[in-house]
Amino acid sequence: MRRTDALRLVAALGAIEMALVRRDDVAGPLLAQAARAAAATPVDTWVAEAARLMRAPGCFGDAPHEMARRSAVQALCRASAQGAQAALLTGTE
Amino acid sequence: MRVFGESASRLAEAGIDPAALAEIEDAVARSGGLPDGPRADVHAHLGRDRDGHALAAEDLVGDMDRWGFGLAAVFALNDAGARGDFAEANALVRASAARCAPRLVPFCRVDPNAGWASAIDRAESGGARGLKLHPVAQRFAPDADAVIECVGRATAIGWPVLIHAGFGARALAAPLAHLADAVPGACLILAHGARGDARAVRDALAGHPGVWFDTSLAVLADLVELPPERLVFGSDRPYGDYATGLQLVGCAARIAGWSPSQIEAVMYGNFATLVGA
Numbered sequence: 001m002r003r004t005d006a007l008r009l010v011a012a013l014g015a016i017e018m019a020l021v022r023r024d025d026v027a028g029p030l031l032a033q034a035a036r037a038a039a040a041t042p043v044d045t046w047v048a049e050a051a052r053l054m055r056a057p058g059c060f061g062d063a064p065h066e067m068a069r070r071s072a073v074q075a076l077c078r079a080s081a082q083g084a085q086a087a088l089l090t091g092t093e
Numbered sequence: 094m095r096v097f098g099e100s101a102s103r104l105a106e107a108g109i110d111p112a113a114l115a116e117i118e119d120a121v122a123r124s125g126g127l128p129d130g131p132r133a134d135v136h137a138h139l140g141r142d143r144d145g146h147a148l149a150a151e152d153l154v155g156d157m158d159r160w161g162f163g164l165a166a167v168f169a170l171n172d173a174g175a176r177g178d179f180a181e182a183n184a185l186v187r188a189s190a191a192r193c194a195p196r197l198v199p200f201c202r203v204d205p206n207a208g209w210a211s212a213i214d215r216a217e218s219g220g221a222r223g224l225k226l227h228p229v230a231q232r233f234a235p236d237a238d239a240v241i242e243c244v245g246r247a248t249a250i251g252w253p254v255l256i257h258a259g260f261g262a263r264a265l266a267a268p269l270a271h272l273a274d275a276v277p278g279a280c281l282i283l284a285h286g287a288r289g290d291a292r293a294v295r296d297a298l299a300g301h302p303g304v305w306f307d308t309s310l311a312v313l314a315d316l317v318e319l320p321p322e323r324l325v326f327g328s329d330r331p332y333g334d335y336a337t338g339l340q341l342v343g344c345a346a347r348i349a350g351w352s353p354s355q356i357e358a359v360m361y362g363n364f365a366t367l368v369g370a
Contacts, residue, residue, distance in 0.1 A: 042124075049117060056108055062145055065106035068099040071331075072107075072114060075097040078310075078337045079121040085313040086344040 001041045001087035008037045009047070010088060013081035020074050023060040031077070043083040050076035095155055098148075098334040122160070122336040125343020130357055133364035134165040134335075136255065136284055136309040136327030139189050139197075140182050142170035148331040150189035154196055160335035163361075165328075166255070166368055168200035168225040178208035180215070187219040198222050198368055200255065204231040205239040213246055222368060223247075224254045229261040236268035241275045248279040253367045258294065259285035259310065266293035270301075279303050280367055282325060286311030295319060305367065308342050308359070309333050316345035321355040325363045 012034040019027035031051040038047035050073045053059070058066045059073065094101040094111055096118050101111035134157070141147040150167070157165055167190060169182035179202045190199040200223035201216030203209035213224070224247040228235050235256065247254050258265055265287060273281055282305045287294040291312065298304045299319055306319050309327030316324065328338045346356050364370075 046117060046121065049114075053109065058107075065103050067145060068103040069107040069109060071099055071334075072097050072104065072109060075121075075334050075337055076117070078333075079124075079340055082313055082337065082341050082344060083124065086348065089314060089317060089348050 001043075001084065003088060003091065005037065005041050006084040006087040009034060009041070009043065009084035010081060012037060013047075013077050013084065016077055017074070017081070020070065020077065025060075028054045028059075031073075034080075038080065041084075042087075043080040046076045046080045046083070050080065095152065095159065097336060098152075098156055098331055100152070118336045122339045125340040126347060127339055127343040127360070128353065128356065129161065131361040132160070132162045133326065133361050133368075134162050134328045134330070135282060135325045135364050135368065136307050137165045137167050137330040138170045138332075139167050139186050140170045140172055142172060144171070146170060146331050150193045150197060153330055154193050156330065156335055157196065160339065162335070164196060164198060164364065164368075164370070165330075166198045166200050166223055166364075168223075168255070169202040171227065171230045173204055173207070173231070176208060177204055177206075178212050179203060180208075180212065183212060183216055183221075184219075187216065187221060191220070200225045200252075202227070203243065205233050205237065205243045206231070209239075209243045210246065213243075213250075217250055221252075223252045225256075226254060227257040228263070229257060234263070234268055235265065236271040236275070241272060244272060244276045244279055244281075248276050253280040253282055253305075255282040255284055255307065257285070258283040258287040259289050261289045263289075264293065265290035266297040269294060269304075270297045273298065273301050273303050277303075280305065282307055282367065284327065285309055285329070286315040286319060286324075288312045288315055291315040299323065305363065308338065308345075311341065313341060313344055313348075316341065317349045321346075321349070321351050321359050322363070324359045325367065326360050 035051040190197040202225040307327030309329035
């Protein structure tokens with residue numbers, strides 16, 4: 001992963017993490033944007049899946065299945081962020 | 094089947110294909126590259142939180158089985174009850190641990206400002222082996238007199254003390270250093286790699302003989318800079334999950350160049366030292 005791509009993703013996914021915790025609707029557009037930024041990187045599948053799951057209605061509800069969906073999105077975002085952070089720390093080009 | 098700590102049926106109800114998500118989950122965990130070996134988790138919650146998160150002991154054990162964890166330290170979510178002393182939540186944790194013995198090791202969660210002494214007494218006689226404190230949720234300063242007294246009692250009976258050191262507004266380094274110095278012999282496990290004040294805490298406390306750090310929902314850059322001899326794997330279930338927790342620790346091990354014995358210490362040995370095997 002290029003360091004510029006990794007840096008872009010780390011910044012975006014940090015904002016998305018907080019938006020998801022706060023159940024802020026901005027998480028959806030931010031994730032769609034992050035998915036484009038992640039294209040052709042090692043974490044593209046994970047970010048794309050998180051963005052796809054976010055597009056379904058009810059991601060911020062309190063029903064058990066809605067919380068499960070949000071939890072899956074958060075896990076995918078966490079995995080993607082950690083992958084991008086690792087690329088930054090190792091200076092992978 | 095459970096994926097990222099959620100049941101397959103619930104994911105399916107949400108319109109998610111559990112099998113496809115499980116393939117991604119496997120890839121996430123594998124990307125860390127951790128070797129097989131004994132694994133223990135020092136940070137997992139049971140019960141129901143005021144924020145809606147919940148986890149049952151049998152579901153946690155199912156997650157542990159999938160990812161090769163033999164032991165987990167478990168404590169209450171933020172559910173202090175009517176009296177604020179976590180009596181019911183702690184009792185549920187102890188009963189759950191007894192039901193799943195010896196896989197789950199019960200810790201006692203207390204509010205240092207609400208009936209902590211009797212809570213510790215009940216927990217000790219009920220088999221608890223550690224203390225959990227959350228300064229943000231229970232709104233106390235880590236260096237308050239009541240906290241020092243409470244940690245002193247836990248230390249006197251040989252318990253490690255796991256303290257939330259993640260999200261929160263307060264600076265942590267000076268209060269935690271004061272607490273560590275005020276209770277000689279205390280074993281303080283700072284949760285989340287002390288990400289709430291990571292640089293200052295690392296500078297002040299990474300070499301303190303009584304201070305440890307758990308890896309749950311920590312920041313990779315922080316884990317890379319902490320000594321593996323002081324790190325203990327944690328998941329923060331149900332907020333965290335095992336796959337991303339393993340990815341995180343695996344990345345830290347690779348980047349920091351931990352030896353196989355250092356990896357074993359983070360994944361199991363340090364837990365055994367602090368909590369018991």
